[in-house]
Amino acid sequence: MSPDFLRDALIYLAAAVLFVPVAKRLGMGSVLGYLIGGILIGPFGLGFIGEEGKDIMQFAEFGVVMMLFLAGLELEPATFWRMRRLILGAGFAQVGATTLACFALFMLIGFSWQASLACGLALSMSSTAIIMQTFREKGLTKTQSARSSLAVSLFQDVSVIPILALLPLLVVTAVSPPAGGATRFIDTLPGWAQTLTLLAAANAVVLGGRFVFVPFLRFIARVHLRELFTISALLIVIGTAYLMTLVGLSPALGTFLAGVVLATSQFRHELESDIEPFKGVLLGLFFLAVGASINFSQIFSNPGLILGLLCGVIVIKGVVALLTGKIAGLSFDQSMIFAVVLAQVGEFAFVLFPFIHQLRILSAEWTDILMGVTAISMAFTPLMLLINERLILPRFGTKESVSKKASDNIEGEHSVIIAGFGHFGSTVGRFLRANGVAATILDNDSDRVELLRKTGFNVFYGDATRIDILKSAGAQDAKILIAAIDSPEINRDLVDKVKQAFPHLTVMVRAKSRLDAYELIDEGLEHIYRESLDTSVRLGVDVLVGLGFRRHSATRAGQAFIKYDEEALGRLAGHRHDQEEYLFQTRRHIEIQEALLALDRETIPRLQDHAWDGRSEE
Amino acid sequence: MNKVLILFAHPRFEKSRANRALLAGVGALPSVRLHDLYEEYPDFLIDVEREKSLLTEHDVIVWHFPFYMYGAPALFKQWLDSVLEYGWAHGSKGSALKDKIVFVTLTAGGTRQAYAAGGHNRYPLREFLVPFEQTAVLCKMTYLPPFVVHGTHLLDDSQLAGQAEIYLRLLSILVRGVVDIESMTRYAYLNDWLSTD
Structure with a gap:
């Protein structure tokens, strides 16, 4: 073990331990804490870590893979089915309209249509973590706006997969394969065949999940050794990811599907809690690395542009969400909360922008600028919530009376x-x-x-x-x-x-x-x-x-x-x-x-x- | 100041719009205690000693129940049978309830017109209550006319709320204790007395 490794580990861990609690205390959520920590230890902050932040990134990206596995695992088909109209309706409306509006914005700025579309898609994502945390902290989880926000974020989670799959189709110039170097099987194929391969691989994971993973886990469970179960869970995630990269597909896609397949199995909660800590640590590392790799000289050189983009994106996302909420039949209050909660750009953008950059659709400068916008928009959410709560709702909103049903609601879902x-x-x-x-x-x-x-x-x-x-x-x-x-x-x-x-x-x-x-x-x-x-x-x-x-x-x-x-x-x-x-x-x-x-x-x-x-x- | 005890018996309280409305505001009244018999004794195992001490502590007793088959629900009948013991409530040595005020509060599906000689139910409501009245007399209590909410399924929410308001007014009057028993007993229902008040 080299002292360098220990030193780096020390810096990363210390940054997390120092900044995440502060961010949480300030009501900003852990994602932001990691980002701020990353920025401060990065080359544009205190400079504890330099360019090697990018190397860490590759390792830490596995946190995203695990996040998607868990996202899949949490995607209970029953819930999905019950909320299908809301998810497909509101979700599609939000992602579609936001993408279109951002597309128009970037076309005006002078991007190519491919870049505009890619950026639009990335910016249409909202932060599931922030949404969930906001509603839980405010005790609003049973409200219409919470249900709708959850539906939209579910749709977004799911749509990351096709977006990751479709982005390569936007590549205009012949690209040398992104990071890693080895030619992958899929790169030799034309665009349509790549999509086809993708579908085949997805089906393979679904079938494998049902007929291999579940019996395998059942066997392991009978051994009654907790760590063995954890090891098996990791094995499934890493195995799926590895197979996917062998074919040349996104490992995130594979594990997401594996998660969905396992969501119906009896092992769901056990898997969730076994993978959760690994995901937490790696994802934290990922956001630290993202923070460290944001190029601030770009941002500081034209603050006007950043501010303009930030306002533009937040306004577009907010207005689209407000309209979606109205169409979904939410009251004004609920629509406002819904809009504010969905107005920031989410953590998936940190996955999508580097990917878009790797595909050479977007230049390094713009990638940095847009990642900066994403991070700042996340930091704005608590502030906007406060403005909505203190200034907008008391004036324009109708305060809903407390539920008046006295003796009803005995059953309650899973109480x-x-x-x-x-x-x-x-x-x-x-x-x-x-x-x-x-x-x-x-x-x-x-x-x-x-x-x-x-x-x-x-x-x-x-x-x-x-x-x-x-x-x-x-x-x-x-x-x-x-x-x-x-x-x-x-x-x-x-x-x-x-x-x-x-x-x-x-x-x-x-x-x-x-x-x-x-x-x-x-x-x-x-x-x-x-x-x-x-x-x-x-x-x-x-x-x-x-x-x-x-x-x-x-x-x-x-x-x-x-x-x-x-x-x-x-x-x-x-x-x-x-x-x-x-x-x-x-x-x-x-x-x-x-x-x-x-x-x-x-x-x-x-x-x-x-x-x-x-x-x-x- | 009087202490009022409402002995309430309803096997399906959660489904009763009328009684939920009548009792909604009772908790806020000082000196009024709502004693929900079906909630206290779901297994019909009435704690007789406890009931006796409750009765002793209060001055005004309300027998509050829905009118089922021209009488009270089963648990209330059992309450009467097991709590009002000979030698305690009645008999030559039984005078624990002497001079306490008691009246019946009823909710009935039928209208007041239906309870009449020529009506659907053939007798005035008061005649169906004779066993309760005589029980009170046997226990040397002062029996007041009943408070009745008729035609409950015909009443909308605001009408029910109106009835509840009158009921609460009656209870507050009884708590204050300045009651002219004479004038009350001249009416068939306490409702009538309240409306002339």
């Missing part, structure tokens, strides 16, 4: 998470489903998950005690978590972690025994369900009936007993700490039984319905 889908959890799940509540289910037995998915349950394979998995199962937005894992120790571990990480969740927990329930009471849990209680009492009720009790009286006695026993549980939980610690567990069980029996003799409720006993009859 329940069931961890552990054994005998206990599955009964709860079936009951909820019978009443129209679709719970998100986590289980770490892949065979069982497989079976349940066939019967139509929304089950995911994953270890529910991992915060990241809970997160991707939607724990942040859920209301109730049911801890129904078979092992009391794991269940308690889960409850602990959930209480720390997601304090807003109501936790309802399965307890195996009375002792188990005591432990949970000690941890301050309120909703504890002993699996043996109701069943045993029901059996007891049937015994009474068998002995000749009237069924109604026996049933009421059973109900009263359960109620009494729950109260006794709470009372004894505190008491048992008085006992000396060294008692063995089995001994403690007996002690508890003794205490219970003594208590029963004093306070056991017999039927309280004195009024029904005939004394009062007239």
Whole structure:
């Protein structure tokens, strides 16, 4: 390991650690933090790194590949299908109209039509990261504007693929192959054949995903080794990317498709959380490298041009989005938020501009200028949101009243998470489903998950005690978590972690025994369900009936007993700490039984319905 | 100042426009406690001791329910049967409820005209309430005429809101405690008394 490598790594990591938190604190989002960090360590800032920023870029671009894999993975076909009209309608309108308007702008500036079109496409992208973060921070994720923005950004994510594929068709002059040098198979083909090859390769990935990846992952999952699963996930991503580059296609395209294919599989959440950290690190590196490679001498030499372009692009994007919002039927307020959120140029532009430059469609100077515009437009988003919130909406907007439906909206989409889908959890799940509540289910037995998915349950394979998995199962937005894992120790571990990480969740927990329930009471849990209680009492009720009790009286006695026993549980939980610690567990069980029996003799409720006993009859 | 206890029994409260409207503002009234029986005792296992102490703590009791088959929903009947014990609520030694004010609040699908000798339901509504009235008398309580919202499915939201307003007014009057019982009992419904007020 050369000291140079260590020094570079130190600079990059330090820049990230220093600037990302600051940017986040200022409400600018992490992408911007990385960019600013990159700019400052780059040749135009403090000059810690020079031209080698470009080399890092090649490595870091793999972060983009992973980002697309995850984008594909998050592209749940069901969501896509449900929102298809919004996605295709609003998405197409936004990308199409923005591209056209920017195309016109660049033609006026004097670009070739190819360059204008390419730039238009790149500038039509918005930042998914900023959109998601904005809505989450403002608590607006359920609003129409959030839905529409999400639809548009989904469309953009998807359209990156055809854009990457179609850009080579715009090449006018014969180009020597971009970076790398080795002649690739696809470069020897004419434009139409390249497109055809692309389609063939895409199909290969889709089929391979379904018939190779999923069985492979199932096999790996059975080994029950977490790191092996991570390795396999990386293997799939890197393998797909490598195969794609062998044919000479965009690795981003391949992994995106692989992601889409795997999105329907039960391994989605697990894959997501395994790849996420790698993606995060590499993508951070990527944005740092982008920041470091923006040529600021270009920008400073004509600030007027940059400012003009920036305003032009933001106005075009904003107006187009506003109109799209209107057509999609959003109210004024919602349209304004929608427009502001979509007005910046997104991170995909950082992928597209260098690519356009590699294809020699765009000169280096213009690439730098447009990347600069992109970065600055992202920095403007929080400012524009503030202006919209403080100045525009209060004056022109209609403040929508708080939802007035009082007792409705009980179901809510996936507001329940069931961890552990054994005998206990599955009964709860079936009951909820019978009443129209679709719970998100986590289980770490892949065979069982497989079976349940066939019967139509929304089950995911994953270890529910991992915060990241809970997160991707939607724990942040859920209301109730049911801890129904078979092992009391794991269940308690889960409850602990959930209480720390997601304090807003109501936790309802399965307890195996009375002792188990005591432990949970000690941890301050309120909703504890002993699996043996109701069943045993029901059996007891049937015994009474068998002995000749009237069924109604026996049933009421059973109900009263359960109620009494729950109260006794709470009372004894505190008491048992008085006992000396060294008692063995089995001994403690007996002690508890003794205490219970003594208590029963004093306070056991017999039927309280004195009024029904005939004394009062007239 | 009186403390008012609304004993509310509705097995499908979430579907009842009329009762949701009537009770929407009750929470904001001081000294009025809404006791939702179907919510408290979903398994019909009424905690008799708790109910008795609630009754003891309050001065005005409201029996509030929808009119089902000319009577109260099952849980309310069970409440009457199990809580109003002999020796506590009635009988020679039972005087725990003595002189407490009680009245029925009803929502009914039928119009007031339908509850008449020649009408669809053949008897005036008050006659169907005789068991409740006599129960109150047995427990030595002061029984007021009922507060009734008729023809609930014919009322639109603003009409319902109007009824709710009148109901809240009645409750506030009872809380203040300056009530002329004599004048109230001269009317068939408390609604009538309120409209002449």
